[in-house]
Amino acid sequence: MKMLRAMREPLKYVQGRDALLQFHKEMEYMGKRWLFVCSNSGYKACHEKLEKSFGTSDDYRRYEIFGGISSNGEIKKMMAIVEEDKIDTVVAVGGGSAVDTAKATAYYTGKHIVILPTVAATDAPCTGLSVIYNDDHSFDRYLFYPTNPDAVMVDTTIIANAPVKFLIAGMGDALGTYFEGRASIRTESSSLEGTGITRAGQALARLCYDTLRAYGKQAIEACKVHAVTPALENIVEANVYLSGVGADNVNCAAAHSFYNGVTSLGIKHADHGCCVAFGTLVQLVLEGATKEEFDDVQSFCLEVGLPVTLAEIGEITDEQIMTIAKNACAPGETIHNLAGDVEPIELYDAIKQADALGKLALAK
Numbered sequence: 001m002k003m004l005r006a007m008r009e010p011l012k013y014v015q016g017r018d019a020l021l022q023f024h025k026e027m028e029y030m031g032k033r034w035l036f037v038c039s040n041s042g043y044k045a046c047h048e049k050l051e052k053s054f055g056t057s058d059d060y061r062r063y064e065i066f067g068g069i070s071s072n073g074e075i076k077k078m079m080a081i082v083e084e085d086k087i088d089t090v091v092a093v094g095g096g097s098a099v100d101t102a103k104a105t106a107y108y109t110g111k112h113i114v115i116l117p118t119v120a121a122t123d124a125p126c127t128g129l130s131v132i133y134n135d136d137h138s139f140d141r142y143l144f145y146p147t148n149p150d151a152v153m154v155d156t157t158i159i160a161n162a163p164v165k166f167l168i169a170g171m172g173d174a175l176g177t178y179f180e181g182r183a184s185i186r187t188e189s190s191s192l193e194g195t196g197i198t199r200a201g202q203a204l205a206r207l208c209y210d211t212l213r214a215y216g217k218q219a220i221e222a223c224k225v226h227a228v229t230p231a232l233e234n235i236v237e238a239n240v241y242l243s244g245v246g247a248d249n250v251n252c253a254a255a256h257s258f259y260n261g262v263t264s265l266g267i268k269h270a271d272h273g274c275c276v277a278f279g280t281l282v283q284l285v286l287e288g289a290t291k292e293e294f295d296d297v298q299s300f301c302l303e304v305g306l307p308v309t310l311a312e313i314g315e316i317t318d319e320q321i322m323t324i325a326k327n328a329c330a331p332g333e334t335i336h337n338l339a340g341d342v343e344p345i346e347l348y349d350a351i352k353q354a355d356a357l358g359k360l361a362l363a364k
């Protein structure tokens with residue numbers, strides 16, 4: 001039987017200058033008792049605005065500053081707070097770890113979940129899954145949820161005041177979305193959530209890429225001077241919403257497997273999104289993309305400061321490239337959404353060619 005097509009996204013998405021000042025107004029239908037799971041910097045950036053948004057309301061607010069990763073132990077700790085304090089809604093404030101911990105806490109306790117990202121470095125906020133770690137920081141599992149978050153709210157003033165490298169990394173993560181989705185559609189693979197792929201999902205992935213191309217450079221220059229402009233708003237929407245909802249409803253392919261291969265080395269390496277950007281160039285080589293298409297994507301990477309060579313990812317030997325290639329081709333990796341079964345030696349060669357073309361471009 002053919003897979004059912006399905007489309008998933010956050011129920012509500014709110015974005016704009018000083019958006020957090022309207023947190024309570026936008027979210028009050030979710031209850032009266034709030035647990036904010038905050039990263040250290042997330043707390044600093046958001047606490048004052050959030051409190052202001054409550055005005056004279058006597059809603060219960062508890063802020064938990066969270067230093068760890070999204071481990072089973074941390075999730076249990078937060079679940080206990082939800083029970084003790086009779087929390088209605090769990091709110092993630094910060095980057096990846098706070099987001100994943102809060103999502104899992106809300107899921108296991110059956111509460112509402114709101115995500116307030118304070119950087120636009122990955123597309124995790126809008127997706128319906130988390131990465132969960134063991135208490136010793138080793139990878140445990142992907143936790144897939146039956147729905148995406150109740151709401152995601154992005155305060156672009158906060159994003160404009162975060163280091164520009166986060167915005168650039170987010171653009172790298174978003175760069176993969178269209179090409180990885182296109183590869184998955186070509187092979188009639190399922191979406192990341194295991195359903196048939198909708199035309200809506202395909203359209204969002206395409207719009208994500210078009211938005212990056214049209215506004216990427218302008219947004220970076222805006223962020224450097226902490227300016228909230230339409231270009232910055234467009235790129236934040238691409239990084240957080242279009243990329244997240246896009247990826248969930250299409251699928252990943254070689255670019256994300258390349259990232260997993262790099263992390264398997266256990267060396268110091270570039271951010272997730274930067275690896276995904278170079279991984280996208282590698283995927284284009286694997287797919288036999290034309291010179292025109294490859295040059296086009298590569299020149300975008302050069303324009304916005306995303307890596308085009310392996311040296312920009314980390315110090316990696318040929319032997320380590322082979323390890324990346326082997327681990328990126330492990331069973332279950334999304335690279336298998338590509339047409340034909342990719343063998344490690346093919347990926348190894350594609351990495352070498354993408355790197356060579358990058359060196360050539362940098363020498364110009």
Ligand SMILES: [Zn+2]
Nearest residue numbers: 122123173276
């Ligand atoms: Zn990603």
